[in-house]
Amino acid sequence: MASIVRVSHLSKHFSEIKAVDDLSFTVNAGDIYGFLGQNGAGKSTTIRMLLTLIKPTDGQIEIFGMNLQTQRKEILKQVGAVIERPDLYKYLTGFENISMFAKMSGEKISKKKLMQQLEQVGLAERAFSKVQTYSLGMKQRLGIAIALINNPQLVILDEPTNGLDPQGIADIRNLILHLSKNEKKTVIVSSHLLSEIELIANRMLIVDKGKKIVEGTVDELFDPAEMILELQTVNHEKTLAIINNSPWKNFLQKQLTEIFFFKMNRKDIPAFNNFLVHNGVEVLSFQSRHSLEDYFLSLTSANQHVETFTN
Amino acid sequence: MWKLLQIELFKIFKRPRTYISFGAIAAMILIIQLGLKFDGKSYLQLLMSGISDSFYVPYEMILNGYLVAFVILNTLLIQVPLLIALVAGDAIAGEANMGTLRLLVTRPVSRTQLMLAKFAASVIYTVLLLLWMALLALFLSMLFFGTNDMIIARNDVMEQISRNDIMWRYICAFGYASVALSTVAALAFLLSVFAENSIGPIVSTISIVIVLTILSEMKIPLYDNTVKPYLFTSHMLAWKGFFYSKANNDGQTIKGSIENLPAILRSLGVLLTYIFLFVASAIFVFNKKDILS
Numbered sequence: 001m002a003s004i005v006r007v008s009h010l011s012k013h014f015s016e017i018k019a020v021d022d023l024s025f026t027v028n029a030g031d032i033y034g035f036l037g038q039n040g041a042g043k044s045t046t047i048r049m050l051l052t053l054i055k056p057t058d059g060q061i062e063i064f065g066m067n068l069q070t071q072r073k074e075i076l077k078q079v080g081a082v083i084e085r086p087d088l089y090k091y092l093t094g095f096e097n098i099s100m101f102a103k104m105s106g107e108k109i110s111k112k113k114l115m116q117q118l119e120q121v122g123l124a125e126r127a128f129s130k131v132q133t134y135s136l137g138m139k140q141r142l143g144i145a146i147a148l149i150n151n152p153q154l155v156i157l158d159e160p161t162n163g164l165d166p167q168g169i170a171d172i173r174n175l176i177l178h179l180s181k182n183e184k185k186t187v188i189v190s191s192h193l194l195s196e197i198e199l200i201a202n203r204m205l206i207v208d209k210g211k212k213i214v215e216g217t218v219d220e221l222f223d224p225a226e227m228i229l230e231l232q233t234v235n236h237e238k239t240l241a242i243i244n245n246s247p248w249k250n251f252l253q254k255q256l257t258e259i260f261f262f263k264m265n266r267k268d269i270p271a272f273n274n275f276l277v278h279n280g281v282e283v284l285s286f287q288s289r290h291s292l293e294d295y296f297l298s299l300t301s302a303n304q305h306v307e308t309f310t311n
Numbered sequence: 312m313w314k315l316l317q318i319e320l321f322k323i324f325k326r327p328r329t330y331i332s333f334g335a336i337a338a339m340i341l342i343i344q345l346g347l348k349f350d351g352k353s354y355l356q357l358l359m360s361g362i363s364d365s366f367y368v369p370y371e372m373i374l375n376g377y378l379v380a381f382v383i384l385n386t387l388l389i390q391v392p393l394l395i396a397l398v399a400g401d402a403i404a405g406e407a408n409m410g411t412l413r414l415l416v417t418r419p420v421s422r423t424q425l426m427l428a429k430f431a432a433s434v435i436y437t438v439l440l441l442l443w444m445a446l447l448a449l450f451l452s453m454l455f456f457g458t459n460d461m462i463i464a465r466n467d468v469m470e471q472i473s474r475n476d477i478m479w480r481y482i483c484a485f486g487y488a489s490v491a492l493s494t495v496a497a498l499a500f501l502l503s504v505f506a507e508n509s510i511g512p513i514v515s516t517i518s519i520v521i522v523l524t525i526l527s528e529m530k531i532p533l534y535d536n537t538v539k540p541y542l543f544t545s546h547m548l549a550w551k552g553f554f555y556s557k558a559n560n561d562g563q564t565i566k567g568s569i570e571n572l573p574a575i576l577r578s579l580g581v582l583l584t585y586i587f588l589f590v591a592s593a594i595f596v597f598n599k600k601d602i603l604s
Contacts, residue, residue, distance in 0.1 A: 054602065101414065
């Protein structure tokens with residue numbers, strides 16, 4: 001499958017802070033690519049670099065096979081984006097906003113087409129009302145309509161459901177699915193809510209502290225047979241040494257201060273349990289789960305936050 | 312580029328606050344005109360107190376539309392920079408504050424084009440504000456006060472400009488003033504790039520203009536040749552030079568003459584250099600800038 005976005009070793013440093021650190025990923029044509037991470041994980045910084053709002057400290061970005069730095073204009077002609085809040089010109093009407101950005105797209109877009117675009121996001125009736133009278137959900141939909149005016153191949157939505165009510169969230173979700181299935185667009189959608197991403201994305205990338213944690217198809221990451229095993233023992237160091245000297249070290253995903261996280265198939269769990277017993281590991285807690293949310297939390301620093309809070 | 316300029320002008324003139332400047336200018340001009348209409352003689356007596364003892368001064372003849380326009384320009388061209396800063400200082404910082412800057416920058420236009428369009432729109436706003444001022448200060452005054460020869464006093468010398476030798480001087484003066492005020496617009500525009508809220512650049516521009524104007528007006532010999540020639544504020548009032556004529560051997564003004572055209576052109580050159588430097592710096596900084604708003 002042709003890759004639409006190819007990011008290699010991308011980094012962005014703000015003074016001493018590494019907002020994005022050696023990040024590489026690929027988005028294929030037709031993907032709904034979920035970009036997942038906690039607040040401050042580096043999602044928005046990465047998306048802003050994809051849109052040339054922020055200049056990378058290091059690394060390469062190719063979109064549609066073109067270098068973003070040298071062919072920015074050609075690339076942006078085929079990209080539509082909504083970045084975080086749907087900020088628009090509040091003193092203008094919805095129609096004035098969309099027609100203004102249409103002019104900037106470089107193509108001649110008829111008034112009829114603009115109205116159709118507003119109709120698609122359910123704003124035709126309020127097209128001539130000032131944006132300051134719109135609800136947050138309406139502004140978000142207008143933002144998406146603006147992102148779609150030049151019929152882009154790639155749509156980038158950064159936290160599009162932030163602050164929306166359940167109906168608004170469902171509307172945006174349906175719109176993203178419509179864009180992918182019916183209009184064959186490639187969509188990158190970022191969120192800190194895994195529950196949102198898992199409903200729409202076919203592939204996803206999880207980032208934490210600017211680094212890639214895991215990337216793959218949702219099916220790969222959310223194989224019902226794949227389990228997350230959370231293990232807490234009396235002697236953490238001793239357990240680590242035992243595991244490191246065994247083939248089970250390959251299943252170890254992450255370890256926090258006193259907890260190990262393993263990812264393994266459900267059928268391997270009894271064997272692993274036997275291994276611990278035979279090696280005299282004193283187990284305090286042994287829990288297995290197959291929730292993607294748990295998996296996400298286990299991979300990111302959010303789990304540390306929860307831990308600190310509960311302590 | 313033309314489309315971008317249209318968009319920027321559309322945004323400027325769709326904002327209600329844009330018209331505050333037009334309203335403020337109209338109010339100030341009308342207040343001055345009313346004051347001069349009802350008590351113009353007292354004002355002129357005060358202005359010409361040094362010479363009225365030695366000469367007969369025909370106040371009714373002197374107080375005509377051309378002189379009133381000159382008085383208004385003298386008064387207002389010091390205040391108008393503040394109104395210019397309201398729009399030019401908002402050009403980038405206002406967009407950053409509204410969150411619309413990131414939308415603009417993700418469109419398929421270069422940042423340089425975007426900046427040039429925004430600055431061009433600020434200049435057009437400045438010129439329109441001046442045209443509005445010209446309309447009210449000159450044409451309305453001509454209507455209210457009639458026309459006659461214009462007599463201006465400078466350094467204890469009275470200069471009489473024939474009524475049919477005045478209009479071109481006003482056109483040149485307004486043209487020059489538009490360049491002078493565009494310099495203020497360029498400064499506000501540059502400061503706007505560094506901020507994410509328009510109050511900062513607007514206040515900074517006003518502060519810089521006030522400080523530099525005070526420095527330009529101060530009569531301190533040390534500054535006269537070292538600092539003043541390089542301050543743009545020292546050149547902003549050179550429009551007055553268009554009203555200073557050469558005199559013949561009889562002391563009569565020579566029609567169509569300008570006393571010191573090279574000095575005016577030199578000042579114009581300084582202002583244009585400042586505009587270029589401010590705008591080029593703004594574009595350079597904006598091209599390097601990370602949009603985090």
